[in-house]
Amino acid sequence: MKRSHWFALAFVVAALLWTGSANSAEEKKAVKLSSSSIQVFPVSSDEVKIPAEFQMALYEHVIQELQKSGKFQHVYREGDRAAADAADLIALRGNVTGFKKGSEGMRQVTTVAGTTSVTIHCQFIDKSGKVQLERDITGKVHFFGGNLRATYDFAKKVAKVVEESF
Amino acid sequence: MNMRRAVPTLFVAVAALLGAMLLCPSSFAQEGVTVPETKQVLGLEGVKPNKTGILVVEKGTLGFKFGKKKVDVPANSIEDVITDKDSQRAIGGFVGTLTMFAPYGSGRFLSLFRTKIDTLTIRYHDSSGGLHGAIFSMPIGKAEDVKKELLAEGAKTTIPIEPAATGPAPATPKKEEPKQ
DSSP states (O other), X not given: OOHHHHHHHHHHHHHHHHHHHHHHHHHHHHTOOOOSEEEEOOOBOSSSOOOHHHHHHHHHHHHHHHHHHTOXXXXXXXXXXXXXXXXXXXXXXXXXXXXXXXXXXXXXXHSSSOOEEEEEEEEEEOTTSOEEEEEEEEEEXXXXXXXXXXXXXXXXXXXXXXXXXX | OOHXXXXXXXXXXXXXXXXXXXXXXXXXXXXXXXXXXXXXXXXXXXXXXXXXXXXEEETTEEEEEETTEEEEEEGGGEEEEEEHHHHHHHHHHHHHHHHHHSGGGGGGGGSSSOTTEEEEEEEEEOTTOOEEEEEEEEETTOHHHHHHHHHHTTOOOSSOOOOOOSSSOXXXXXXXXXXX
């Protein structure tokens, strides 16, 4: 192949890469949401049942991580009367869509087997009821730690989604 | 003897007796429940996760003492009290049966913690109406006592306490195999 052909090919590839990155940057910009306050609701478990302690651990960890993220001036809990006055309130609701049963015992023994994971379909809903953003987020505990760690991992990932999207 | 006088007197006496009988259980309830070596796993406002202390239920409140501090939650602000056994019963059924047969105790996923401790979860509202969830772990056999006491003090639950078994569980009648 001639040298000029190589140059042409390199130019086309570079152009493609540039337009691709520009598009993805635009997409990222497009999904950026703005809100000064968020209200967190406990996850529901319509199809996949989870125990109360798991539900509450998810709820409390998510509130804690959202407060830590500093993305919102107010992080309201379900039922908080002050949330009614927040103009640009976003509600975070989740529904458990899947889980993989793990075993802390197996994790302790093998450190590779016995992974626990919980997947929750999360929706960020504005005051008019329109879903602004939705993601499936999975919390896992791979190696060491009890099942509580999966709820913490989930909350960390929710905070990461918030960091990227708000 | 004047019967007209005797009947109201008797009526008052019976009413007083009934009143005393009704008051007796509540006076016992006021004794409360104290559970040392309780761990507040997470969620109780003003307490850091994994703090160990003493859980006290008395005078209409659930109190958690740790060091010199004490955090109180009014019992009537608690909308749900659930033990780990309640969760097992509530989920039970199909999932419970499945996890019985699952390998190497994978049913543990249904519990956050190991089975050698009791777990108690409460859902309560703060003064502004915000929902909180607090999880406690405590020595085995104590969660049911705490739940009973909390309910007596005005807390609510979505899973009522099972009536205590009076004797050994009745054995399921075996179906006789038809003789061939």
